Amino acid sequence: xxxxxxxxxxxxxxxxxxxxxxxxxxxxxxxxxxxxxxxxxxxxxxxxxxxxxxxxxxxxxxxxxxxxxxxxxxxxxxxxxxxxxxxxxxxxxxxxxxxxxxxxxxxxxxxxxxxxxxxxxxxxxxxxxxxxxxxxxxxxxxxxxxxxxxxxxxxxxxxxxxxxxxxxxxxxxxxxxxxxxxxxxxxxxxxxxxxxxxxxxxxxxxxxxxxxxxxxxxxxxxxxxxxxxxxxxxxxxxxxxxxxxxxxxxxxxxxxxxxxxxxxxxxxxxxxxxxxxxxxxxxxxxxxxxxxxxxxxxxxxxxxxxxxxxxxxxxxxxxx
Numbered sequence: 001x002x003x004x005x006x007x008x009x010x011x012x013x014x015x016x017x018x019x020x021x022x023x024x025x026x027x028x029x030x031x032x033x034x035x036x037x038x039x040x041x042x043x044x045x046x047x048x049x050x051x052x053x054x055x056x057x058x059x060x061x062x063x064x065x066x067x068x069x070x071x072x073x074x075x076x077x078x079x080x081x082x083x084x085x086x087x088x089x090x091x092x093x094x095x096x097x098x099x100x101x102x103x104x105x106x107x108x109x110x111x112x113x114x115x116x117x118x119x120x121x122x123x124x125x126x127x128x129x130x131x132x133x134x135x136x137x138x139x140x141x142x143x144x145x146x147x148x149x150x151x152x153x154x155x156x157x158x159x160x161x162x163x164x165x166x167x168x169x170x171x172x173x174x175x176x177x178x179x180x181x182x183x184x185x186x187x188x189x190x191x192x193x194x195x196x197x198x199x200x201x202x203x204x205x206x207x208x209x210x211x212x213x214x215x216x217x218x219x220x221x222x223x224x225x226x227x228x229x230x231x232x233x234x235x236x237x238x239x240x241x242x243x244x245x246x247x248x249x250x251x252x253x254x255x256x257x258x259x260x261x262x263x264x265x266x267x268x269x270x271x272x273x274x275x276x277x278x279x280x281x282x283x284x285x286x287x288x289x290x291x292x293x294x295x296x297x298x299x300x301x302x303x304x305x306x307x308x309x310x311x312x313x314x315x316x317x318x319x320x
Contacts (some may be wrong), residue, residue, distance in 0.1 A: 005268035006047045006055065015271060016278025019059065023282030026305065027067045028235065028290040028298050031220055032060050032242050032283070035309055037275060047271075054253035054267035055275075060246035062276020064239050067283030071236030074291070075170025078237050080181050084194060085219065085241035088201025089208070093248045096209020114207065115313035121218070122306035125225045129300060171233050185233050192227045201241060208245040209252075221302050231298050235290065239283070 002009045018040060019033070026033035034056045041047040041056070071077050174182040174189065182191040204219045219241060223234040250267055257266035290298070 003268050003271045005051055005264050005266065006041075006045070006271050007049065007264070008045050008047050008271075010045055012274060015274040016281075019063065019275040019278035020282040023063055023067075023279040024286040024289075025301065027239065027283040027286035028293055028301070031302070031305060032064055032067075032239060033279065034060050034242075034246075036305075039312065047268075049264045051253070051264040051267055054250055054265065055272040057246035057249040057253075058267040058269065058272030059275040059279055060242055061250060062273055063279025063283050064243040064246070066280045067239050067287040068236055068243065070284050070287035071239070074287075076233055076236055077240075078171050078173070078183055078233050080173055080176040080183075081192075081197065081234070082237040082240045084181065084197045085201045085237050086244045088198040089205035089241045089245050090248060092202040092205020092207075093209035093245045094252065096206040097249060097252045099206065099210055112313065112317045115310040115317070118218070118306050118310035118313075121221050121225065122303050122310060125221055125303045125306070128225060129296065129303065183233070185230055188230075190229055190233075192229065196227070204241070205245055208242070209249055221306060224302070231302075232291065235287070 001012045019037060022033035022036050022040075026036065037059060038052065038056050041052050047055070068077070172184045174184055176182070177194065179194055180191055181194055181197065182189060184190070200219060200222055207218060220231075220234060220238040223229045223238065224231050254266045
């Protein structure tokens with residue numbers, strides 16, 4: 001099948017299959033997988049014109065709602081955190097889009113800067129995971145208890161225990177104002193700075209607007225490593241922030257397309273939807289299976305994704 005805007009020819013089953021596999025694993029950590037689809041489109045499919053960024057964000061729009069719905073259904077959407085992420089992300093994504101078009105037509109040096117930031121986050125997360133201290137066990141108490149509850153829940157629903165089907169633990173917001181946000185998860189309390197989350201989301205929005213990757217790959221590890229929030233409760237908010245970023249990004253690129261008649265800027269809608277359909281199934285199953293995967297495994301997966309992206313940016317910088 002030939003995709004006119006992208007200028008490529010590919011079998012129609014390949015985009016949804018690739019998106020399904022990527023999204024299944026990345027959605028467990030609050031990452032849509034768009035930043036992995038971007039190099040796949042450019043390197044393997046030969047989709048190199050500027051509209052690839054908008055197509056990548058279109059994938060997010062189609063795919064993410066299924067994952068968010070699953071987290072919502074299981075009571076693990078921290079809605080105040082979600083709204084704060086959105087409030088910070090939206091202005092950032094428009095600034096990022098303007099920067100991309102007006103000031104960074106060749107983002108080589110910015111990619112090196114982004115690689116340094118990602119490497120720093122990845123190293124911090126890896127160091128945290130490698131520690132064998134008691135305070136780490138205390139910090140992850142809610143996640144350990146959650147895993148134990150999941151195991152008991154599975155044994156009951158599988159008929160291995162004779163009675164009972166107790167609900168899995170859900171998030172309960174304790175306070176939310178212009179200074180602090182707090183909630184409990186499995187009897188453990190978490191409290192974060194309102195403006196700290198806004199500032200982080202704003203920066204992520206700028207990066208997402210420039211590269212068309214949503215930003216979940218950055219914001220989810222920050223929530224886990226620097227704010228000390230359990231990964232089981234931040235994935236939904238990170239995905240929702242990425243969704244809003246992508247809606248704004250696609251809208252912006254579609255609006256400016258008429259001003260660049262000789263350059264494909266608007267998304268390839270058919271290709272983006274095919275990627276999105278596969279991603280929709282992958283994210284739903286990933287969100288459903290997340291509770292059965294140890295938090296430590298998810299964190300290592302996020303760290304690996306971060307290192308992969310950072311090293312790829314460094315390699316691209318050194319090529320020129």
